[in-house]
Amino acid sequence: MKITYLGHASLSIETKDKTLLVDPFITGNELAKNIDIDKLQADYILITHAHQDHILDVEAIAKRTGAKIISNFEIVTYFGEKGIEGHPMNHGGKWHFDFGTIHYTNAIHSSSFPDGSYGGQPGGFVFETNHHRLYIAGDTALSYDMKLIPQVIGELDLAILPIGDNFTMGIDEAIKASAFLNCNKILGYHYDTFGYIKIDHKKAIEKFSKAKKELYLLPIGDNLKL
Template sequence: MKITYYGQNTLALKIGEFHIIVDPFITGNDLAKDKVNIKELKADYILLTHAHQDHILDAEAIAKNTSAVIVSNYEIAMHYQAKGFDVHPMNHGGSWQFAFGNVKYVNAVHTSSFPDGTYGGQPGGFVIEGEHKNIYIAGDTALTMDMKLIPLRTKLDLAILPIGDNFTMGIDDAITASDFVECNKVLGVHYDTFGYIEIDHQEAKRKFYDADKDLMLLDIGEAIEL
């Protein structure tokens, strides 16, 4: 499994022969827009954690270019189905065996509305079991006790957690979240994009190190393999 970071909560996953884009927000991100050409991105599926603009901005353009299936909560899926896109609706606690692996839609504590203010369903995260590696994409969320349910079902190889604070968990809560999901290998997301969520990288890494955990902060376009 290969994971490439494109800023904010945008990820490209390559699982076997399949390409998955998560929460595409590139053209509106000053940190990413000149480094990533969305027309060159490959996608068989697009996973959306919720409807906020900094998670869906480029979903339509990428789906038009790739014919990707948009996977999200029921309300978001129906929003895009009405526009003619192929979708797969999910809801909290449900799982589905996709071609690339099993996906479970799990709880997140946040809000969810489209840029025009219309209802975007309830936010969520994804637990993906694919290619003998398991990852948790938390999406935008507060620290929640529901995270303790995840390791009861799935042993994680990587937890992808928001760390920017203000709108989501910050560093200290993300450390606790990694305890809850029983995964000490963490990829930090949702930081630095706006002034509200700028972080001190060295302090963040030090806090995770002191807790005997590994925090990865990738450059835009940088990838890791599990």
């Protein structure tokens, strides 16, 4: 499995047979100007919530690639009205897809479309294949519910956590989240894009290391292999 960081909270996850995009916000991110959305491949697009900095490029990519959306009922309905096929989920549910299993998890945040309409409740995902299990937290505060993930779903190979603070968890809370998740490998995301969420990379890595955790902060376009 290869995970490529596309900036902000956007990811490309490549399995043996399928490619999943997560929260594609690329054309509106100056830091990701070297990523060409017309070259991105996608069989599925996972959307954690409806804020513009998570859905901006969904329609363009889905209509070009034929990707199917996986998200909550409200988001799938919204894009369904634009002619894009989707699979609706809700918290606590799971579904076995042709690439693996997706569990839809809790997230503490808000969710509305750019026009202000209701975007359903925000969420995160645990993505399971026969060989790997990773948690994509979405935009969220620290939550005690995270303790349930390894207990109910199983041991994680990687947790992808927001670390930019202000709108989500910050670095200290993400360290606590990694302890709740019983996961020592963390990919940080949702940082640096805006002034409110800029972080000190060196200090963040040092703090995680002191807690005996490994924090990956990938340059945009770089990847991590599981």
